[in-house]
Amino acid sequence: MLNSRKKHIGHKHCITNYLIQQMALLSIRNLHASIGDKEILKGVNLEINCGEVHSIMGPNGNGKSTLAGIIAGNTKYTVTQGEVIYKGKNILDMPVDVRAAEGIFLGFQYPVEIPGVSITNFMRTAVNEQRKYRGLDPLTGAEFMRLMEEKKKVVEMTTNLANRSVNEGFSGGEKKKNEIFQMAMLQPTLAILDETDSGLDIDALRIVATGVNKLRRPDNATVVITHYQRLLDYIVPDFVHVLYEGRIVKTGPKELALELEEKGYEWIREELEAKK
Amino acid sequence: MDSLVQGFRDIQPQMRKNEVWRHVDFTSMLTDQLLLPKGERQTVEYRCNIPDLDAERLVIENGFFHHPQQQNEDGVVMAGLKDICHRREEFVRQYLGSCTPKQNPYLKYNSEHYTDGLFVYVPDGVRVKRPIQLQSVVNAGHGLFLQVRNLVVMGKDSCATIIHCDDSYDNAPAFANNVTEIYVGQGAQVEYYKLQNLNNSTGLLNHTYASMEQGAQFRSVAITLNGGHIRNHTEIRMLGEHCQVQAHGLYLNDQEQEVDNYVFVEHAFPNCHSQELFKGILDDQAHATFNGHVLVQYGATKTEAYQSNKNILLTDKALVNTKPFLEIYNDDVKCSHGSTIGQLDEQALFYIRSRGISERSARTMLLYAFCDEVLKQIYLEPLRERLTDLVKKRLHGELTLCSECALQCSTPCNGPEAHFYIDPSKL
Numbered sequence: 001m002l003n004s005r006k007k008h009i010g011h012k013h014c015i016t017n018y019l020i021q022q023m024a025l026l027s028i029r030n031l032h033a034s035i036g037d038k039e040i041l042k043g044v045n046l047e048i049n050c051g052e053v054h055s056i057m058g059p060n061g062n063g064k065s066t067l068a069g070i071i072a073g074n075t076k077y078t079v080t081q082g083e084v085i086y087k088g089k090n091i092l093d094m095p096v097d098v099r100a101a102e103g104i105f106l107g108f109q110y111p112v113e114i115p116g117v118s119i120t121n122f123m124r125t126a127v128n129e130q131r132k133y134r135g136l137d138p139l140t141g142a143e144f145m146r147l148m149e150e151k152k153k154v155v156e157m158t159t160n161l162a163n164r165s166v167n168e169g170f171s172g173g174e175k176k177k178n179e180i181f182q183m184a185m186l187q188p189t190l191a192i193l194d195e196t197d198s199g200l201d202i203d204a205l206r207i208v209a210t211g212v213n214k215l216r217r218p219d220n221a222t223v224v225i226t227h228y229q230r231l232l233d234y235i236v237p238d239f240v241h242v243l244y245e246g247r248i249v250k251t252g253p254k255e256l257a258l259e260l261e262e263k264g265y266e267w268i269r270e271e272l273e274a275k276k
Numbered sequence: 277m278d279s280l281v282q283g284f285r286d287i288q289p290q291m292r293k294n295e296v297w298r299h300v301d302f303t304s305m306l307t308d309q310l311l312l313p314k315g316e317r318q319t320v321e322y323r324c325n326i327p328d329l330d331a332e333r334l335v336i337e338n339g340f341f342h343h344p345q346q347q348n349e350d351g352v353v354m355a356g357l358k359d360i361c362h363r364r365e366e367f368v369r370q371y372l373g374s375c376t377p378k379q380n381p382y383l384k385y386n387s388e389h390y391t392d393g394l395f396v397y398v399p400d401g402v403r404v405k406r407p408i409q410l411q412s413v414v415n416a417g418h419g420l421f422l423q424v425r426n427l428v429v430m431g432k433d434s435c436a437t438i439i440h441c442d443d444s445y446d447n448a449p450a451f452a453n454n455v456t457e458i459y460v461g462q463g464a465q466v467e468y469y470k471l472q473n474l475n476n477s478t479g480l481l482n483h484t485y486a487s488m489e490q491g492a493q494f495r496s497v498a499i500t501l502n503g504g505h506i507r508n509h510t511e512i513r514m515l516g517e518h519c520q521v522q523a524h525g526l527y528l529n530d531q532e533q534e535v536d537n538y539v540f541v542e543h544a545f546p547n548c549h550s551q552e553l554f555k556g557i558l559d560d561q562a563h564a565t566f567n568g569h570v571l572v573q574y575g576a577t578k579t580e581a582y583q584s585n586k587n588i589l590l591t592d593k594a595l596v597n598t599k600p601f602l603e604i605y606n607d608d609v610k611c612s613h614g615s616t617i618g619q620l621d622e623q624a625l626f627y628i629r630s631r632g633i634s635e636r637s638a639r640t641m642l643l644y645a646f647c648d649e650v651l652k653q654i655y656l657e658p659l660r661e662r663l664t665d666l667v668k669k670r671l672h673g674e675l676t677l678c679s680e681c682a683l684q685c686s687t688p689c690n691g692p693e694a695h696f697y698i699d700p701s702k703l
Contacts, residue, residue, distance in 0.1 A: 072630050076622075100632035112627040116648025117641050125641070126631035133632070165648075182631060 023088045025050050025221050026071070026190055031082035033070055040066045042246035043082070048190070051218045055237035055257060056225045056248075059265050063246045064225045065109060068194045072106035073099045086190065100126075101133035103189030103220075107179040107196050114166040119178065122166050123148065123185050130186065151184040155211040172199030180211040191215070192223040197231040209234030229261035242268055277308040280389060281421045284453065287381045297380075299536055299565045299597060300507050305451050305479035309419035313339035313391055316416040320445075329658040331409040331439065338414060339391040339422040350402045357393040357425055368395070371429050375457040375485040378511070383483060386455045390425035393454075396438070400431035400461070407437040407656060412454070414478065415445030422452040430464040432489075437467040437656055442474055442482070442503075449477040457485045460492040462516065468496040469659060473666075474503035476531060483509045490516025490545075497653050499663055500527040500535050501670055507536040514541075514548045521550040526650040528670050530559035538567040543576040552583045555650050557643060557671075558594035565597045570611065572604040579606065583613035588620065588646060620646075643671050 026048040033041040040063045048054055056064055070077050071084060073096030083090045091099055114122070127147070128138040139147065152162060155177045167175050176196050183191055193212065197205055212222060212235050224235055232240075232254065240256040241248045244265065249272060250256065260268075277285075285306045291297040316338045334343055334354060341356035353360075361368050376383055394410050414420055430436060440456065460466050466486075474480060480503060486494050498508050512521050527535040541550045556564050566585040587596045600613035620642045628638040647667050654660040 074626055076626075095629070095635070096626060097629040097632050097634050097638075100630055106630050108627060108630075112621075112624045114624060114628065114641065114645050116645040116651070122628075122631070122641075125637060126633050129634060129637065130632040165645075186631065 023085070024048060025087065027085040028067075028071075029083050029085070031067075031070070031084065032080045033066060033077045034080055035066070035077050039080070040077070040246055041070070044243070044246070044248055046241065046248060048221050048223065050189075050221055052239065053216070053222045053224065053235060053237045055232055055235075055240045055254075056223060056243050057227065057240060057257065057260055058243035060227075062243050064243050065194055067243065068106055068192045068223075068225055071190075071192055072096060072104060097129070098133070100186070100188075101130045105183050105186055105188030105191045107176075107183060107191065107193035109194040109196075109198065109225075111167045111170075111175045111179055113168045113170075115168045117166050119162050119164065119166055119181075120148065123182065126182075127185060147185065151181060154184040154214050155181045156207050157181050173201060173204035176200055176208050177204065177211075180208050180215075184211065184215055187215075187220075189220050190223070191220070192225070194225045195227065196224070197226055197228060205231065206234065229257045232257045244268055244272070277306075278310065278312055278421065280312060281306050281308075281310050281451075284382075284385055284421075287385065291381060296538060296567065296569075297382075299534075299563075299567075300481070302451060302479045302481065302505060305449065305477070305505060306421075307419070307449065309449055310421040310451055311416075311419060313416065313420055313422060315340050317342065318415050318445075320415070326658055326662040329407070329409070329656075329662070331407040333409045333411065334394055336392070336394065336410065336412045336424055338416045338420060339424055341392045341394055350404075351399040352402060352404055353395070353397040354408065355395045357395045357427055358391075360395045368427070371459050372427055372457070375459055375487040375513070376455075376511075377513070382453060382481060382509075383455060386423045386425055386453050386483070390423045390455070393425040393427070395426070396428045396436075398428075398430050398434040398436050398464075400433060402431065402434045404434070404436040407439055407659075409439040409441070411441045411443060412452070413443050413445055414448070414450040414452070414474075417446070417448060419449040420451075422450065422454070424452065424454040426454070426456040428456070428458040428466070430458070430460050430466055430492075432461045433463040434461065435465040437469075439469045439471065439656075439659065441471045442480060444473075444475040444478050447475050447477065450474075451479040451481075453481045453483075455483040455485070458487075458494070460486060460488040460494050462489040463491040464489075465493040466495070467655060468494070469654060469656070470496065470498040470508065471663070472498070472500045472503050472506055474506070476502075476504045476533065478503060479505045481507045481509065484511070486510075486512045488512070488514045488516065488519045488521070491518045492516070493520045495522040495653075495655075496524070497650065498523075498525040498537065499650075499667075500525070500529070501666055502529070503533060503535065505534040505536075507538065509538045511540040512542070512550075514543055514545060514550075517545045517547045519545070519548045521548075522653070523550070523552045524650050524653045525554040525556075526647055526667070527554075527556040527558075527564055528647070528667065529556070529562035529564065532561050532563075534563045534565075536565040536567070538565075538569075540569045541571070541581065543570070543572045543579045543581060545575065546577045546579070548576065549580045550582070552585075553650060553653070554585045555587070555646060556585075556596070557588045557590065557646065558596065559590045561591075561593045561595075563595045563597075566599065566615065567597075568600045568613065570602050570604075570613070572602070572606050572609055572611065574605045576606050577608040579609040579611065581609070581611040583611075585615040586646075587615070587617045588643065589617060640671055644668060647671075 024047045028046040031044040242250040345355035568583045570581045572579045583600045585598045598615040
């Protein structure tokens, strides 16, 4: 026990005691990013504290997935300016797997199929590599299976599904359930769910949303990227942000989502133009 | 150098002018260390390390078949080819050479000089329940030049699974020019698995010729895990309607190993179906060749033929020559061919790493996933599990501690198997 704690403190990447400093969990300042020559994010500012649920909405192609990808560590995007501070540390140079081990989780809009790798093996590797990073001993087979049984209930996942290859031949609903199942297994501090509601029928939506709610704790935070207010009936956000042309142009309470659902995004554009 | 070895060596320069044999060069392996087999027998018992595989095991040791003739209650005959030729010459002559209408000098060399081999006869309507496993072992304590000839005759509507393993027992050099003929009678079904795990100083020219009558089905999966220089030369002819062929292969090679898969499939009659999938991972200076040739004859309407070869190169020096090739003389067909040489899917890599899995483990996982498409084609479960394990071990890199490996094999890594590996960090 003592030994494992020593390892924990000694690890060069491990971020500790950020809470003592009373900082936001995630703080994005003036973030500019591009893919190739195309600038997508043009100065995003965002603060997220533990215990909060944030929703990011906005029309297609305005940078929502880019923002999620950058926080998670996708090197496809180039950050040209600004910083992303997570637990008090700029994480932009941190590799994606280290960010994950530090507690960042991205629920993919299009989860990737990995034929030949079962969900069980995939998760066992992920859980144990994350544990190793934190200086903990790997879970034994029995401990792992117990954890898996427990977490499968969060998204009402069948045993059959868990034995299949990761996302291979899954329906849209199964893929998204699998994302939330992985989130339950990894217990992230900051979960970003990128259009988790797309491609879901009403029942699957309820299961997925209920799963996310079950995972809410005072010491973690969730960012929900969505097009539709419907998901927010289940996952009630503390803040709604509108990401428009690479900037967060409006932030409001959960009622803002209802307004957007009713009026669309046109009025936001008009409001912006009037300001100019 | 023995005159037979010299003779074989002398054929090569002429053969390399032929497109089909262009990359076949065994010269460096045909040394004067190679002797002709004299029926050397060792007292070792050759075990098969496939757990749970209940098979009829037959061993060809140093080019000779030593088992007595067997005939079971269904009339299935398993015997040495020389022996059966001697006793049932007329019957054997009907089939021997019947699957090889197109001669080539290497084949001819085998026909003239083969020492022995396995003969299998499955009578009409018999479904052989236990797989037949043929183990070709080289274990003479010195270099050997081998020529083995196998013949499988499948009667009408019969069914059998054959596993053909080529194993080295020690590190002595060897060269084998082996021919297997498979006659698949009307409506018969054959599953043929070729496994090759040879030492680096062994060369293997492995010919497989299959002739299929109407409604026959032939599936072959060739898994090459190791071997100095291996050429799998496969020719399959569909001589009736409604035949189905599946020819798949997987090769994992490193150092200076060479692997060469040639697959010729002839569609001569309507409504036949063929599918080829060959995949390979090459490390160090390894060299692979894929040469697929599908010939669709004038009368072969409603043919379906698909051909695919995919490769991953881990280093700048690894080399692949790939040539998927369709030759079609009919308009009413559905055919495709393609090949890829590339690296791992970045999107998938990001997905795996985003779960906290290190880059190295993620690459290993994806390499395994790449192989899995071929491994899935092995329907015989104990064999698939064993090969899956061997492939995992081949890919596991320097992770000798099982608990740290991303692949979690079902049997622990131990012994000499773990010494060969493909290193994913070079990607």
